[in-house]
């Protein structure tokens with residue numbers, strides 16, 4: 001695909017003005033790389049609410065209305081419910097717009113091919129936004145690991161606890177599409193939020209050659225099971241192994257400005273370890289990154305550990321890319337397919353009783 005950066009600010013539209021808009025929009029505020037020209041959402045209430053952020057933008061109830069309005073748009077911030085990603089993104093690309101899509105890309109490889117084909121056919125960029133790889137404590141963790149400070153890496157551990165109490169309000173309408181995803185076997189912890197954890201694994205240590213998983217479920221209301229307890233282990237092509245445990249704590253209160261997700265990443269090397277203590281929520285309230293080596297603990301006290309900043313920085317990266325051509329995309333459509341394969345390999349392994357599955361072998 002050919003891509004020529006714009007020699008002027010990018011004209012952008014937000015499509016989907018729900019919960020996560022509150023964080024994604026931060027990349028667009030006071031950003032000379034972009035001009036927000038349109039807001040699209042079928043909800044009149046949402047449109048009115050978000051219009052106050054961008055008084056000069058025009059509002060539309062549908063993408064079709066925007067497309068036929070004659071308004072010039074270069075790129076779209078696609079914040080659609082997951083079940084609308086495939087057809088929604090194909091429509092956006094078909095209108096000749098670059099797309100920054102929220103994760104997960106989609107539920108299966110056939111749909112992913114259709115989306116990537118649409119990007120190629122329209123010669124447009126499809127990016128799947130990954131905010132975690134812009135979270136400063138994780139960026140610093142990667143730097144520490146690559147510096148050799150903790151020695152050669154032996155393995156690492158991701159932990160995730162979904163707690164039931166605390167955090168911000170999630171609209172009831174979001175649960176409707178989340179439950180649809182659950183019924184299709186794409187759970188909120190392993191697949192939706194889990195997408196980020198799998199992304200960080202690929203970003204930290206490269207391609208994965210084998211995945212083994214035991215995905216469980218806990219019924220939280222009749223017919224609706226949350227996908228925990230779950231344990232997923234994998235081996236990278238480098239031989240480094242990772243393990244990720246997911247636990248549900250429905251009665252645990254967690255302080256958070258966002259979702260109530262207690263998360264950790266801990267990499268162990270021959271000489272020491274480096275651990276990111278939290279991300280979305282404020283579970284462990286000590287410096288967000290600790291590094292232990294040679295009998296000494298060093299803690300990072302001044303990192304920007306507000307989860308929202310990772311959305312701001314990921315979005316800014318995309319807009320800078322469109323304006324200047326400075327990449328890489330983090331993530332491109334192809335890279336997002338690797339994350340999808342990783343998740344699908346976990347499902348295939350779990351269904352087969354925990355046997356090893358090579359993500360590349362999936363059809």
Ligand SMILES: NC(=O)c1ccc[n+]([C@@H]2O[C@H](COP(=O)([O-])OP(=O)(O)OC[C@H]3O[C@@H](n4cnc5c(N)ncnc54)[C@H](O)[C@@H]3O)[C@@H](O)[C@H]2O)c1
Pocket residue numbers: 015016017018019020021040041042043046061062063079080081082084102103104131171173174192
């Ligand atoms: N990066 C992260 O950590 C993170 C966190 C939460 C959500 N997300 C992702 O963001 C996306 C949106 O999630 P959310 O929590 O904001 O959902 P939400 O339900 O709060 O908002 C979705 C919005 O889309 C609107 N909408 C529905 N159909 C539409 C259409 N055809 N055209 C335009 N707008 C339409 C709805 O009216 C609603 O306002 C999902 O892909 C989700 O996975 C990512």
